[in-house]
Amino acid sequence: DVKVTQSSRYLVKRTGEKVFLECVQDMDHENMFWYRQDPGLGLRLIYFSYDVKMKEKGDIPEGYSVSREKKERFSLILESASTNQTSMYLCASSFSSLDRGGTDTQYFGPGTRLTVL
Amino acid sequence: AQSVTQLDSQVPVFEEAPVELRCNYSSSVSVYLFWYVQYPNQGLQLLLKYLSGSTLVKGINGFEAEFNKSQTSFHLRKPSVHISDTAEYFCAVSDRSGGGADGLTFGKGTHLIIQP
Numbered sequence: 001d002v003k004v005t006q007s008s009r010y011l012v013k014r015t016g017e018k019v020f021l022e023c024v025q026d027m028d029h030e031n032m033f034w035y036r037q038d039p040g041l042g043l044r045l046i047y048f049s050y051d052v053k054m055k056e057k058g059d060i061p062e063g064y065s066v067s068r069e070k071k072e073r074f075s076l077i078l079e080s081a082s083t084n085q086t087s088m089y090l091c092a093s094s095f096s097s098l099d100r101g102g103t104d105t106q107y108f109g110p111g112t113r114l115t116v117l
Numbered sequence: 118a119q120s121v122t123q124l125d126s127q128v129p130v131f132e133e134a135p136v137e138l139r140c141n142y143s144s145s146v147s148v149y150l151f152w153y154v155q156y157p158n159q160g161l162q163l164l165l166k167y168l169s170g171s172t173l174v175k176g177i178n179g180f181e182a183e184f185n186k187s188q189t190s191f192h193l194r195k196p197s198v199h200i201s202d203t204a205e206y207f208c209a210v211s212d213r214s215g216g217g218a219d220g221l222t223f224g225k226g227t228h229l230i231i232q233p
Binding site: 004033035040041042043044045048058090092105106107108109110111 | 126151153159160161162163166207220221222223224225226
C-alpha cells in the first residue's frame with residue numbers, strides 16, 4: 001500500500017514563527033503536492049513538485065515556500081506564520097502518468113492541523 | 118482553467134436509503150474525474166475514478182459514479198447507505214494532458230449525514 005506520512009497531526013505556533021511541515025512518501029512517486037483545506041472552501045493547491053528540486057506554484061502560494069531535496073520528501077515552509085494560515089494541511093503524491101503510464105490518482109497523508117496564535 | 122461544482126454542501130439521508138451526490142465540472146480539455154472521501158480527522162481516500170472507457174465506474178464501499186460528457190457531470194451514488202458512510206465527499210478533476218503533475222482541482226465538498 002502507498003504510504004504518505006506527515007510529520008505532525010497537530011501543531012500550534014505563534015505569529016511570526018517559521019514553520020516546517022514535512023511529508024514523506026514511500027512509493028517512488030515523481031509528483032508531490034501540498035494543499036490546504038478550509039471549511040466551505042474545499043482543498044486548494046499551494047505548491048507542487050514534479051521532480052527533485054523542481055517546484056511550481058499552485059493556486060494560493062503567497063506566504064508559503066517549499067523544498068524538495070530528495071524524491072521522497074516534500075516540505076512546506078511558512079516563513080513567518082500568520083493567523084490566516086491556521087488550517088488543515090494535506091500532502092499528496094502520485095506517479096507521473098506521462099512517464100509511467102500511471103494514472104493521476106493522488107494518495108494523501110493524514111493531514112496536519114496547524115493553529116497559529 | 119478547470120472548475121468543479123458540488124451542488125450540495127450537506128446531504129442528510131436516512132440509513133439504508135439511496136443517495137446521490139452531485140458534481141459538475143467545467144474544462145476545455147479532456148479530463149480525469151475522481152471522488153474522494155474524508156472520514157473525520159483523516160486524510161482523503163480515493164473512492165473511485167474515471168479515466169476512460171465505460172462511463173459507469175464502480176468504487177469501494179458500494180459506491181458508483183456515472184460520467185456524463187454532454188452534461189459535464191460525474192454524480193456519485195449508493196443504493197443503500199450505512200451509518201459508517203457519514204463523511205465529507207470531494208469531487209475532483211485533472212487535466213489529462215498534464216501528466217498529473219499539476220494537481221487536482223477539487224470541489225468544495227459535500228457532507229453526507231446519515232440519520233438512523
